[in-house]
Amino acid sequence: MTGPDHFHDAAVGAAAVFALAAVWRWWVLMRRLAAAAGAPEASRTAAGAAAAAVTVCTMVPVYALASLASLVWVEWAPVLDLARDAYEGLVLTAFVAMSVRLARSAAVPLPGAARAVNAARIYAIVKPAMAALGIVGALVPALGWEEGVFGWTSLWMWATLANNAAVSYAMAGLMGIYSVLHHDLPPSARITPKLLCVKAILFLAFWQGCLIALLAHFDMLPATAHYAVEAVEYQLQDLLMVVECWFLALAHEHAFILDAPPSIRASAQHRSRTSDAKWIAASILTIKPAKLKTE
Template structure:
């Protein structure tokens, strides 16, 4: 188990983060008047209890941390996909985006790392590439987890071991490339559609998603590199530090979610039909949209990208 001080501080932070997140989700489900949007919002808020619980379990059961961390990382991929889907839903779906941005393009830019490429037309192909960028991470991450478990059972994988004889180095490289592609696709979509997204106040939402997902990932990489460089005694201490910090950070994230995704925006609205608390939760947790989206985005039979609007996706 991790140092007792870490556990003592992490426990109330974990409980507080989970309580706030569950309350927030409950409020959204009670005011589930915009299912098209709130489905994704509820899934995003679930990130807090998943991260907090898995990090705390990793602290007190460090011998099984690889399993808890894997659940957390799979949900990380799920959050990126759902935030991109939420942004797309806000602007009415790919068809609405293409109609609104018809004839426009994303000019070469050094900060988007497109300065050496021609302008990118904002058409159906662009939207499809953005969705594929998010989906590939959601699909690849569980596969990497299965491979990790197999290698771990064979003694070929250990967290924080960057040796060329261990799989951690290679899994991390593959994961980083896939992860970066997903975040890059999200950034491109945001820059291209920021004028369309402005009425939905996306900046605080974008910041908190990027902070939790981006910073926690690189935070983990950095603490393991610190252990490799002997700034931290060993990989076990690095893992304990990472999990402890995540427990504390999730309490802050739970508070920030209340401001970034307020349920009051949907309270009292008459748009959409609520099927009660259970029906709302069932709708939010159904994966049918992900399945259809995956088939739609990657189907080799599509010679031309088929566009849809939100009312065609419910």
């Protein structure tokens, strides 16, 4: 009988600390965004942009808690990661919606909005679809999933290429929007930090996954006392993601909290937590790729 897996226990403990810290910083940011959206001087467009920002920033608790749960329940990691991947597409859609609303509020024409919307829709479909295919491939060996194998017969490799194509197209759409907004929006819009927050999580999630797969492919990722190399891949990815969520929460504060004046930031402390929670939930549920408009 093997002894306790100290690496796994330490990873879970560290991930729990970082996840709780990240969720707390997210909640503080959400209450300040709620205060900004509910301020009397806030326009309808500004309130809509704040609602879209909620969906973008909520990637912090979604990623942190899903990754922590994957570390605790390793056998359910593929399913939990599927939920995380599905939300990733929603984040991209929300950022496009926020950019469109910021452009409207400043009366800035946005010719690349239609392309960015289409790219967001494609990515919102491809990303979770490929994750679901991975779960099916793991359950049905005859499909030739072969995770971590870079070969023509590896379904995993083709799914990875599809993900890469979708994220590249989505990033191209985002950069098209950014090239316009960066020059035409005032510095107070802080469009560059906002874009970097979105790009960071998308690229970190994808490329570090590819790097971990390469390490496993070349036998540079050892198994532990209780888990095979495939499980260690998931655990390492999840641990890195939780730690990164803490830094991402700090980056979100820099990118979004400074949008609100000090009076609004201070008023967030006196607002109803229940009403703020309802506004946060409603903001997330209103972002739907199929209903995103560009006019």
